[in-house]
Amino acid sequence: MYQGKCWKVGHDVDTDVIIAARYLNDASDENMRQHCLEDAIDHFCDVVSLGDILIAGKNFGCGSSREHAPIAIKACGISCVVAESFARIFYRNAINIGLPIITSPDAAKAITAGDVVEIDVKNGIIHNLTTNQTYQGETFPPFIEEIIASGNLLNYVKKKVER
Amino acid sequence: MGMTITEKILAAHANLTEVEAGQLITAKVDIVLSNDITGPVAIREMTKTGMEKVFDKNKIALIPDHFSPTKDIKSAEQCKILRDFAKKHDITHYYEVGKMGVEHCLLPEQGIVGPGDLIIGADSHTCTYGALGAFSTGMGSTDIAAAMISGETWLRVPETIKINIVGKPANEWIGGKDVVLYLIGKIGVDGALYQSLEFVGEGLKYLSMDSRMTICNMAIEAGAKNGIIAVDDITRDYIANRFKRPVVEYHSDDDAHYAQEITIDLSTLKSQVAFPHLPSNTHDIDQIGEVAIDQVVIGSCTNGRLEDMRIAAKILNGRQAAPYLRLIIIPGTPEIYQTCIKEGLMDIFLAAGAAVSTPTCGPCLGGYMGILAKGERALATTNRNFVGRMGDPESEVYLTSPAIAAASAIKGRICAPEEVM
Numbered sequence: 001m002y003q004g005k006c007w008k009v010g011h012d013v014d015t016d017v018i019i020a021a022r023y024l025n026d027a028s029d030e031n032m033r034q035h036c037l038e039d040a041i042d043h044f045c046d047v048v049s050l051g052d053i054l055i056a057g058k059n060f061g062c063g064s065s066r067e068h069a070p071i072a073i074k075a076c077g078i079s080c081v082v083a084e085s086f087a088r089i090f091y092r093n094a095i096n097i098g099l100p101i102i103t104s105p106d107a108a109k110a111i112t113a114g115d116v117v118e119i120d121v122k123n124g125i126i127h128n129l130t131t132n133q134t135y136q137g138e139t140f141p142p143f144i145e146e147i148i149a150s151g152n153l154l155n156y157v158k159k160k161v162e163r
Numbered sequence: 164m165g166m167t168i169t170e171k172i173l174a175a176h177a178n179l180t181e182v183e184a185g186q187l188i189t190a191k192v193d194i195v196l197s198n199d200i201t202g203p204v205a206i207r208e209m210t211k212t213g214m215e216k217v218f219d220k221n222k223i224a225l226i227p228d229h230f231s232p233t234k235d236i237k238s239a240e241q242c243k244i245l246r247d248f249a250k251k252h253d254i255t256h257y258y259e260v261g262k263m264g265v266e267h268c269l270l271p272e273q274g275i276v277g278p279g280d281l282i283i284g285a286d287s288h289t290c291t292y293g294a295l296g297a298f299s300t301g302m303g304s305t306d307i308a309a310a311m312i313s314g315e316t317w318l319r320v321p322e323t324i325k326i327n328i329v330g331k332p333a334n335e336w337i338g339g340k341d342v343v344l345y346l347i348g349k350i351g352v353d354g355a356l357y358q359s360l361e362f363v364g365e366g367l368k369y370l371s372m373d374s375r376m377t378i379c380n381m382a383i384e385a386g387a388k389n390g391i392i393a394v395d396d397i398t399r400d401y402i403a404n405r406f407k408r409p410v411v412e413y414h415s416d417d418d419a420h421y422a423q424e425i426t427i428d429l430s431t432l433k434s435q436v437a438f439p440h441l442p443s444n445t446h447d448i449d450q451i452g453e454v455a456i457d458q459v460v461i462g463s464c465t466n467g468r469l470e471d472m473r474i475a476a477k478i479l480n481g482r483q484a485a486p487y488l489r490l491i492i493i494p495g496t497p498e499i500y501q502t503c504i505k506e507g508l509m510d511i512f513l514a515a516g517a518a519v520s521t522p523t524c525g526p527c528l529g530g531y532m533g534i535l536a537k538g539e540r541a542l543a544t545t546n547r548n549f550v551g552r553m554g555d556p557e558s559e560v561y562l563t564s565p566a567i568a569a570a571s572a573i574k575g576r577i578c579a580p581e582e583v584m
Contacts, residue, residue: 012352012353012441014547014549014550016528016529016547016549016550016551016552017549017550017551020529020551021200021229021528021529021530021552022529022530024200024229024230025230025234025235025237025238025240025241026237027200027203027204027207027241039550039551039556058353059352059353059356059386062352062353062386063287063547063549064286064287064528064547065201065284065285065286065287065289065301065302065303066200066201066303067201067204067285067303067304067305068200068204070303071204085353085356087353087356087386088356088357088386088388089287089301089302089303089383092302092303092306093302093303093304093305093306096303096305096306096309097303097305141187143187143317152305153305153306153308153309154208154209154211154212154214154305154308154309154312155212157212157214157309157312157313158212158213158214160313161214161312161313
């Protein structure tokens, strides 16, 4: 269960905007954190608080395969991303590194910046505490839930290899 | 029910007789690719988990092409991580600077990837190899780490959109870049999200292997999982002296299911230009208006192949880049570079006032070798025109074909080759 204040971005937010290639010569979490979404929201890393939630439009995370994008979002304290839809590679990357995400067009459209929202990722339930509205998002197939439960993909692979 | 090429390749690699769209499968991979940006993250994750052993040193390709030859100390550290890992595990397909090319130009050229393969790469443009009749798709570093360890990956079988290419191009400048930009303009940057784009039709005979690679390369810009074209004589000619493993050809069944069908007529297709800040923001060349440019880049995994160099040279021959315009040409591999020298293209480029670089992704992703200042505008044969992609967040990138790029370099504004020839 995650609870936090919402930030909102539009459609087709690409991975260059999430973390520009000019910062990819240093893959440390701290470097990712400092520059996350800086071309979209001024000084995002300074104004975001631990546990905040990011609300996005369609095709969030389109573009490059850089895993640095979900790493950056996680590193700056975002607890969960809700979007109308996610770009394919970003979707995989988020699950693989353990950044909670949830697809819900209704919630992503309705929630406004500053709302306080509570999210139950496992059951796909998004509750806007500010407006007292509840939305049903997509849940994951059991196989992906297993990866999520392992914390990240490599822990899951390790368990599988050791079995 | 019949299957598409994509379904057949996925079924074969999952050891199943058939699969259908939506199914989750675990598939064996033929080649796992990574570069100097995504590779070090994959290696870090492998080390963290204590699983450093690779499944097969002959099935991994590590290509330091993004910030290489290294642009600064930090990128040198990233490349060193990749190099040390390649040395330690005796990785067969590691290419050092000098032999290194832009990965999606290099792997097909060197015969590392071929028809029927299942390839995954920690680079979104890994979908390029669909042009060879392979299933190939981009993933992130952790997926690639998992595959380097296990030789497997999980996939959701995608639905397929059939793109029927008909007609004959109206002029010699129309090619793969125009086809794919037009398609992205039509369906949007998420128009094929989670889906496969399969290109078929009699018009394909007018599209060379280089052009087909450009088309499949940009499938990701429509959100697609992969782009794919069945093997034909053009493919067979291309792989003849390159690909050494047994060739497996897959063709879609007549009763295969398609989610959607779209027709593109080459005879009416015009040269395309994508305006900032999305590849879907396309315009026909005759609808551009006056767009002055500061820089032209001809290269990248999208258009850094020999055909692209030849087209650029044909237009630049005996002509000069406009005053104050920077013309940067980047042949995709050492072999392409050398052929440019042998064929005299390099003389044409240098006489035109171009800076010709050793192979690198460089400016395409705003790495180096042509970064834009605030307010500057580039016309590039690359694949993305997102905010800040080639430099300052207030700079602009327009995307186009090598023909339009070369002609525009001469004029200093976006224009058709007919204006300069």
